[in-house]
Amino acid sequence: MPELIPPTVRLHAAFLECRDDWGPGLHEDGFGLTGDDDVDSPAGFASWVHERVRLDHPAGDPCPEEKHGSPRWIVEDARVLGAIALRHRSDDETGHLGYGVRPSARRRGLASWALGEMLGEARALGLDRVLIVCLAENVASARMIERAGGVLAGIDGTAHAPVRRYWIAL
Template sequence: MPELVLPTTRLHAAFLDCRDDWGPGLHEDGFGLDTDDDVDSPEGFAAWVHQRVRLTHPAGRPCPPERHGSPRWIVEDGRVLGGIALRHYFDDDIGHIGYGIRPSARRRGLAGWALGEMLGEARAALGLNRVLIPCLADNVASARTIERNGGALEGIRDTEHGPVRRYWITLDR
């Protein structure tokens, strides 16, 4: 049974295995990787994880509000299968939620399950009425996942990464 867990150094090898399943590039939505992040070395990975968790739990620590978020890894039997992140701020370009499932774990309903969990958190913890979730226009699987979770297509917008579908999900109270 999969679970959503906070980023942890305990899963370094499993994270790298997940990343390698995608191949080169920074396209693992839900992990928040930047081009200058060192996730290969144990020290760099520990710093990256600490930064993700610190930004997730700002209580008692200074943290700029524009970086608050709730990143989670989708883990099953010690394997990292993907990631999902709920942003605690609104960004019209990237939306409230981003997610990605490693290629070898797709077509199992993991994205839909994880998205449903994060929608509950957006409603309960953040009090949001609705969330914006974009996906690349040619990503039919992601579009269907969002639609199955109540996504209503606002439209398609051209971005620097290509055309993006923009979905709004209204959260029930």
């Protein structure tokens, strides 16, 4: 049975296995991984988890997840299968939610399940709607968002690739 957990350094090897399942490049949506992040070394991974992922907030903020975001990893049997992040504040480029499931764990409904869980968290935070953005060519993601109640607000070109913008009323 999968579960959503906050990012943790104890799953370093499992995270690397998940990342390697995607292959080269940065397409692990939901993890917040950038090209500058050192996640291979234990020290770099610990820094990334504690400073960039879990505690991405101003210094001294006592409650980072409540104000800035709720990152979660999709874990089953100590294997990292993917991630989903609820941003408590959104911008038009990233939206409120980002997610990704490793290729070997797809087609099991994990992203739909995780999205439903995070929509519940968004409701609990008092959000009345959330914006979800996916690549225009990602038909599977678009269908999943639509099944969750997403209403297409438009397809926009960006510097990288066209994206679909969906709003889900809570």
